[in-house]
Amino acid sequence: MATYREADGWEILGDPTRRAIVASLAERPRAVGELAQELPISRPAVSQHLRVLKDAGLVDDEAAGTRRVYRLNPAGVAALRDQLDVFWRRALEGFQETVEQAADEEGRP
């Protein structure tokens, strides 16, 4: 094999900064500068992450004067979540019962 590199949704959310951006935008739409202020990185770095998220269809941007407001794209988020679920479903097919059983037994030995 060599083509097991289909789902790159993992790479997108693999970066903690990107996850922080997504979480922040989930709360409410924000401008680039706002995001940069909450995060321990520079503004251009935020821009680059936003570009990745936009290419993935996770966020939409809208010009508002000199500022540019980014917001989460519900459809993109849902699609990504489905994509990640595909891994769990496909990979753990036939293993699911055991997993769920273990999940049930968690916390009460």
Add this chain to the structure above:
Amino acid sequence: MATYREADGWEILGDPTRRAIVASLAERPRAVGELAQELPISRPAVSQHLRVLKDAGLVDDEAAGTRRVYRLNPAGVAALRDQLDVFWRRALEGFQETVEQAADEEGRP
């Protein structure tokens, strides 16, 4: 902020090779050499990935003669899955309805 680096479950499954290993072990337990044969990387590389997965509690290993059989740890897998769900739940809290609505409308405009 600075401490948004809590959940490292993403880093673990962020690597495509590691995902392939998990998917393979979900099918059935395998020895290190078996895994290396299916993947386009060397055996030591597989060993290193297995170490990461074991440290995360995702796999268990068992000595079988000279071979060492690895299998998925159901509890660990379930725990990881829960951990990832925490992100979705926490991050998208209050955004959930919109997302689910978009998911429903997907494919039938």
Add this chain to the structure above:
DNA sequence: ACGAACCGTAAGCTACGACTTACCGATGCT
């Protein structure tokens, strides 16, 4: 029209993760 605010992009650096080769220990077989 001019300066300020806001942002995207280019260029370059750096740290780290993933991989390789080489070596060594442990187990099984004859």
Add this chain to the structure above:
DNA sequence: AGCATCGGTAAGTCGTAGCTTACGGTTCGT
């Protein structure tokens, strides 16, 4: 005992993701 198989670990290389600084473009205010 001796050889082969299997696997973990060490050491070192390499690519690339993520960051920074520098620069240029666009929009708003006065």
